[in-house]
Amino acid sequence: MTVWINRYSEERVRARERSAPADGPLAGVRFAVKDNLDVAGLPTTAACPALADRVAEADAEAVARLAAAGAVPVGKTNMDQFATGLVGTRSPYGACHSVFAADRVSGGSSSGSAVAVARGDVPLALGTDTAGSGRVPAAFNGIVGIKPTRGLVSTRGLLPACRSLDCVTAFTRTVAEGRTALRAMAGFDPGDPWSRAAPAVPPPGIAASLRIVAVPAGPLDLDPGHDAAWQAAVARARTVFDAVVEVDITPFLAAARLLYAGPWPAERFAAFGALLTPDGPHLDPTVRRIALAGRDVDGADVFAGLDRLAELRRATEPVWWEVDTLMLPVTPGHPTLAEVAADPVGVNARLGTYTNFVNLLDLAAVAVPAGTRADGLPFGVQFVAPAFADEPLLDAAARWCGEPCADPAPAPGRVLLAVAGAHLSGLPLNGQLLSFGARLHRRTRTAAGYRLFRLPGPGIPRPGLVAGGDGLAAGIAVEVWDVPEQGVGWLLSRIPAPLGLGRVTLADGTSVAGFVTVEGAVRDAEDVSRYGSWRRVLAAADGSPG
Incomplete structure (x- = not known):
């Protein structure tokens, strides 16, 4: 040839x-x-x-x-x-x-x-x-x-x-x-x-x-x-x-x-x-x-x-x-x-x-x-x-x-933060993350057992991510953001109850900060864990494919 x-x-x-x-x-x-x-x-x-x-x-x-x-x-x-x-x-x-x-x-x-x-x-x-x-x-x-x-x-x-x-x-x-x-x-x-x-x-x-x-x-x-x-x-x-x-x-x-x-x-x-x-x-x-x-x-x-x-x-x-x-x-x-x-x-x-x-x-x-x-x-x-x-x-x-590939680490003064709801890319509150220079680090899923709830209340629909229990074996979809430390404080001062900041265990076993909800605060909320992600919950609500 x-x-x-x-x-x-x-x-x-x-x-x-x-x-x-x-x-x-x-x-x-x-x-x-x-x-x-x-x-x-x-x-x-x-x-x-x-x-x-x-x-x-x-x-x-x-x-x-x-x-x-x-x-x-x-x-x-x-x-x-x-x-x-x-x-x-x-x-x-x-x-x-x-x-x-x-x-x-x-x-x-x-x-x-x-x-x-x-x-x-x-x-x-x-x-x-x-x-x-x-x-x-x-x-x-x-x-x-x-x-x-x-x-x-x-x-x-x-x-x-x-x-x-x-x-x-x-x-x-x-x-x-x-x-x-x-x-x-x-x-x-x-x-x-x-x-x-x-x-x-x-x-x-x-x-x-x-x-x-x-x-x-x-x-x-x-x-x-x-x-x-x-x-x-x-x-x-x-x-x-x-x-x-x-x-x-x-x-x-x-x-x-x-x-x-x-x-x-x-x-x-x-x-x-x-x-x-x-x-x-x-x-x-x-x-x-x-x-x-x-x-x-x-x-x-x-x-x-x-x-x-x-x-x-x-x-x-x-x-x-x-x-x-x-x-x-x-x-x-x-x-x-x-x-x-x-x-x-x-x-x-x-x-x-x-x-x-x-x-x-x-x-x-x-x-x-x-x-x-x-x-x-x-x-x-x-x-x-x-x-x-x-x-x-x-x-x-x-x-x-199978070639060497190291995950990028956050720079000094920055932390990794998991989000599962309105702060996801393209959703209504994502602009808050972008406004203070946060960068998308990775998409992933939580470890098995997490559950997702639709929280009641007016305004932007929000989910509650709850650790432990009998949630999906495949976990819940989250985004992990690389966020300046001062930005985390700004977010924490503005998120409404019952949301709070805690630790989220990811699918690979690592743990990062993230927005979570205590189990006792979701008694009146709808369990939407079966959808596996907040995007799919929203898509189901408006009839979109997903």
């Missing part, structure tokens, strides 16, 4: 090594670059041989930032042409296959980069991800694939596929290696109109430690080998994280279908449509057909698609109030090269079932190994979280992979 399209000579590699910083976090690390990103002195073909004379004068910004951290690029890797595909077969330079089986696809479009890492050519490789291209080949080759928040890593120097969705990604063998690479690449780039600066403090609702994992409610459309591996992964998640919550992923899947059924093929045509004529053996026929279809999308279709995406994004938002990250299989199956050849569009489309929505909905994701199927093929899952949750998301991925 063709993994590399162009490589530096060893002399050129050593010259770059000599000029690289010797004390950078990536000093001496050799890396590969997907051939739609510029590397000085090498052509950028995007797997189109007609562009072989397009020699880059400078490194793409992401490549330059890795080089500034001491890493050394060694060459350009094969890919699905113009980054249009998830299979790794749409290249005039030849198809790649999984390192686990010569008859199975490698995944794409970042095929060569993933294979180069998986077989040990380099410890680090750059890919891109528009529809899942930084995650599918990671899953099919048993490695880590990090897809950051859109705009976190500059795309300057990238031959685009869909400029509004494209992300530069990293392939590594471990989460720790990928984190180092991402930290080196991330940062605002005023030369890239799609670049975004990460906020100094994560947006509201993003916890410092991600412990509540969502999985889809009900069965998924998975091949038998994948389904068995997925069931094993869900069972394992219950041992790695504090809780696993089933959620409806219908709006996520509907958003995924928009990528090709909506107006976004027009953005591909805008990006590289001029390179698709005249036709010839230098063009992959499937890629050409997909992109040329974008010519027929009119302006009304574009705005209708954007309206529909906005509706679906709003429909997904309630999920993120209850959970930290969504765990999904990366793909529904692992097709053979023959299956792709027989149905190049249909098989490819199915591979994007669980990946296509991520960039459309402005989410971050990381794909990680999750064991092997019964037939020995690798199986991968992805963890998905809201934009700019990249660092805690990598912590969650590291925890999954």
Whole structure:
């Protein structure tokens, strides 16, 4: 198979090594670059041989930032042409296959980069991800694939596929290696109109430690080998994280279908449509057909698609109030090269079932190994979280992979405080916490035995959390906030009886301060423990799903 399209000579590699910083976090690390990103002195073909004379004068910004951290690029890797595909077969330079089986696809479009890492050519490789291209080949080759928040890593120097969705990604063998690479690449780039600066403090609702994992409610459309591996992964998640919550992923899947059924093929045509004529053996026929279809999308279709995406994004938002990250299989199956050849569009489309929505909905994701199927093929899952949750998301991925991962501790003068009711993220009194600089530390559940009551009285509905007794074995959902000490005093002086401040034991056995109610004060209150969380109590009261 063709993994590399162009490589530096060893002399050129050593010259770059000599000029690289010797004390950078990536000093001496050799890396590969997907051939739609510029590397000085090498052509950028995007797997189109007609562009072989397009020699880059400078490194793409992401490549330059890795080089500034001491890493050394060694060459350009094969890919699905113009980054249009998830299979790794749409290249005039030849198809790649999984390192686990010569008859199975490698995944794409970042095929060569993933294979180069998986077989040990380099410890680090750059890919891109528009529809899942930084995650599918990671899953099919048993490695880590990090897809950051859109705009976190500059795309300057990238031959685009869909400029509004494209992300530069990293392939590594471990989460720790990928984190180092991402930290080196991330940062605002005023030369890239799609670049975004990460906020100094994560947006509201993003916890410092991600412990509540969502999985889809009900069965998924998975091949038998994948389904068995997925069931094993869900069972394992219950041992790695504090809780696993089933959620409806219908709006996520509907958003995924928009990528090709909506107006976004027009953005591909805008990006590289001029390179698709005249036709010839230098063009992959499937890629050409997909992109040329974008010519027929009119302006009304574009705005209708954007309206529909906005509706679906709003429909997904309630999920993120209850959970930290969504765990999904990366793909529904692992097709053979023959299956792709027989149905190049249909098989490819199915591979994007669980990946296509991520960039459309402005989410971050990381794909990680999750064991092997019964037939020995690798199986991968992805963890998905809201934009700019990249660092805690990598912590969650590291925890999954068994890599060291320490929970952030509160700074001096700050304490951890558990809340179970109106102070939860997005609820009426949450603004009190935010007003004095509190930060969401983690979502979790109490230890077994706690009970939840709806307290009587006027004003904002409030729950009473009562320790001990015969409450739910799974505990009650709480949020733990990192709060300045003076803020705790302010809250304590204003909370009405029978609420008070006490100790709350969490699901992992640790204990933090929290709002609790003594058992004798809830004799006339309704026991709503069966709902498991105050949000679900409120949802049941107003008829909302939950």
